[in-house]
Amino acid sequence: MPEAVGKIVAMNVDPDTPPRPLDAAAVFPQLVPPASTVTRLHPRPGAPTWYDSSIGGPLL
Incomplete structure (x- = not known):
């Protein structure tokens, strides 16, 4: 699978609110x-x- 354009490489691993x-x-x-x-x-x-x-696919 090709690499996604604009892919986020690193994310904050501590999602706590400061x-x-x-x-x-x-x-x-x-x-x-x-x-x-x-x-x-x-x-x-x-x-x-x-x-x-549910917008582009089946609901059930």
Whole structure:
């Protein structure tokens, strides 16, 4: 298989979110009561085939 054009050679192996440069709760105390924990996604590039897509492939 030929080498993909524009292929990403190296990726960050540690997908953690870096610490914030400031304490947002101290700057905006009104945001503390409704605050909640969230999950941050770290998507990776891929090369799906037409079988992997419902746009170009079958749904079932």
